[in-house]
Amino acid sequence: xxxxxxVLGALAFAGLLGTDVWEKxxxxxxxFVFMLGLSFGVFNVSRPHTRDGLSIAAFIVCAIAGLALxxxx
Numbered sequence: 333x334x335x336x337x338x339v340l341g342a343l344a345f346a347g348l349l350g351t352d353v354w355e356k357x358x359x360x361x362x363x364f365v366f367m368l369g370l371s372f373g374v375f376n377v378s379r380p381h382t383r384d385g386l387s388i389a390a391f392i393v394c395a396i397a398g399l400a401l402x403x404x405x
Contacts, residue, residue: 362397
């Protein structure tokens with residue numbers, strides 16, 4: 333689930349790149365993908381025996397995507 337969190341965070345971030353004005357559907361989709369990836373990262377960090385670097389990286393990538401989402405609103 334760590335890799336899925338990283339991939340979803342990267343997709344949410346990549347979906348927000350550009351200089352165009354974003355439509356409402358694009359922002360909702362990016363927010364959904366961001367929240368799903370963030371939940372995967374938080375879920376893996378909270379599990380005691382799987383606290384590896386990929387879980388923390390998924391959390392960080394999704395946090396960056398969330399900041400990009402907030403900046404594009």
